[in-house]
Amino acid sequence: MRRFFLFAFLLVGAVGLRAGGWVLDSSTLTYRVTHRLHKVEGTSHGARGKGLCDGSGCRFLVAAPVNTFDSGDSNRDLHMIETTRGAQFPMVKVSVNLAAVPAGEAFTADLSIEFAGKSHRYASVPFRVADRSAGLRFTGQIPLRLTDFSVPAPSLLGMAVKDDVPVDVEMSWSQKP
Amino acid sequence: MNCVRLAIAAALIFSSFPVPGFSEESGPSLSLDDLGFKEDQTRGNAELQNQLHRRSRMLKTHQILGLATAVPLIATVMTAPEYESATPGGVNSETKTHRALGVTAGAMYLTTASFAFFAPEGEGVKRNKGLTKVHKALAWIHFPAMIAAPILGYQAYKQADRGESVHGAAKHHKEVAGLAAGTYTAAMLVMVFNF
Numbered sequence: 592m593r594r595f596f597l598f599a600f601l602l603v604g605a606v607g608l609r610a611g612g613w614v615l616d617s618s619t620l621t622y623r624v625t626h627r628l629h630k631v632e633g634t635s636h637g638a639r640g641k642g643l644c645d646g647s648g649c650r651f652l653v654a655a656p657v658n659t660f661d662s663g664d665s666n667r668d669l670h671m672i673e674t675t676r677g678a679q680f681p682m683v684k685v686s687v688n689l690a691a692v693p694a695g696e697a698f699t700a701d702l703s704i705e706f707a708g709k710s711h712r713y714a715s716v717p718f719r720v721a722d723r724s725a726g727l728r729f730t731g732q733i734p735l736r737l738t739d740f741s742v743p744a745p746s747l748l749g750m751a752v753k754d755d756v757p758v759d760v761e762m763s764w765s766q767k768p
Numbered sequence: 769m770n771c772v773r774l775a776i777a778a779a780l781i782f783s784s785f786p787v788p789g790f791s792e793e794s795g796p797s798l799s800l801d802d803l804g805f806k807e808d809q810t811r812g813n814a815e816l817q818n819q820l821h822r823r824s825r826m827l828k829t830h831q832i833l834g835l836a837t838a839v840p841l842i843a844t845v846m847t848a849p850e851y852e853s854a855t856p857g858g859v860n861s862e863t864k865t866h867r868a869l870g871v872t873a874g875a876m877y878l879t880t881a882s883f884a885f886f887a888p889e890g891e892g893v894k895r896n897k898g899l900t901k902v903h904k905a906l907a908w909i910h911f912p913a914m915i916a917a918p919i920l921g922y923q924a925y926k927q928a929d930r931g932e933s934v935h936g937a938a939k940h941h942k943e944v945a946g947l948a949a950g951t952y953t954a955a956m957l958v959m960v961f962n963f
Contacts, residue, residue: 628960628961639803639804640803641798641802643797643798652799652800654800654803656805663897664897664899665890665897665898666898667898667900669823669890673820673821673823673824674824676817678812678813678814678819679812679813679817681809681810681811681812681813682805682809686798747831747960
């Protein structure tokens with residue numbers, strides 16, 4: 592019986608050691624829209640993410656429902672969902688490949704984003720590591736543009752919002768046991 | 769000891785087997801299913817998208833008509849004649865202009881309101897949050913005022929036409945119309961700066 596458990600332990604350990612897993616504990620994603628009359632921010636805390644690492648590198652996937660972004664006004668949020676085709680494509684997905692888990696105070700990453708039914712790649716987006724005491728917490732800004740995803744720019748009084756809609760990112764990751 | 773060697777050998781062999789979620793050729797892979805979202809969160813809804821599109825179109829029309837309605841509404845207020853006392857000879861052309869503008873403003877107002885009233889409600893977002901709530905709340909004031917103002921105005925018109933001084937409820941036409949115009953303008957400005 593002891594031999595059996597030793598055998599099983601070594602077997603599971605050998606498999607487990609191959610995979611490093613990460614899970615997104617908490618996140619804050621904030622988009623910023625600029626119009627001549629005023630600025631608007633919408634924030635989501637509804638993102639979920641996972642990461643897998645092995646000898647060939649790390650892959651991370653983060654996704655958030657479009658309808659979790661809250662700008663403080665329900666009418667505006669509904670219009671945002673309509674404009675970004677959020678009912679038809681309800682999730683915004685971000686895929687990242689890294690050579691290894693970031694070790695320094697800052698790192699850059701190539702982001703592949705699926706949003707509003709379109710895909711776009713942002714190269715070398717800088718992020719700053721804020722804390723490593725309990726996993727990995729970092730912040731950054733994704734330089735998103737409406738035209739990258741064929742999203743028509745909303746307008747008021749004949750003036751459209753700016754094409755640049757940067758998304759501030761703050762994420763806390765921890766390793767799976 | 770042989771068992772230990774056997775166990776280590778087996779571990780080395782099995783460590784080369786593929787791991788669920790990993791691909792030897794392309795490394796580890798992840799999908800939305802791995803993140804734990806519910807199916808209704810990740811599934812697209814074309815019907816809801818069409819409904820939201822219809823809503824946006826109607827509210828955009830409501831917005832444009834609302835801005836356009838402000839023109840005859842303000843013009844109506846500015847062309848309001850004074851009938852503090854009896855006016856010999858009845859109404860004059862200034863009153864007729866005021867009346868025509870008022871009718872125009874009223875018709876445009878009701879058309880504007882209908883686009884908002886009949887626009888589909890949205891799903892998936894908490895309703896009536898933010899300054900849109902104020903915009904909707906102001907309608908409870910300017911809508912009844914816009915109904916009452918022309919009624920009182922007509923009464924005042926008839927009294928003036930008979931050469932009488934404006935009296936009774938009709939003498940409040942100015943205040944009611946002013947309330948309607950004021951709250952309407954406030955409702956408009958709230959949405960202009962709440963875009």
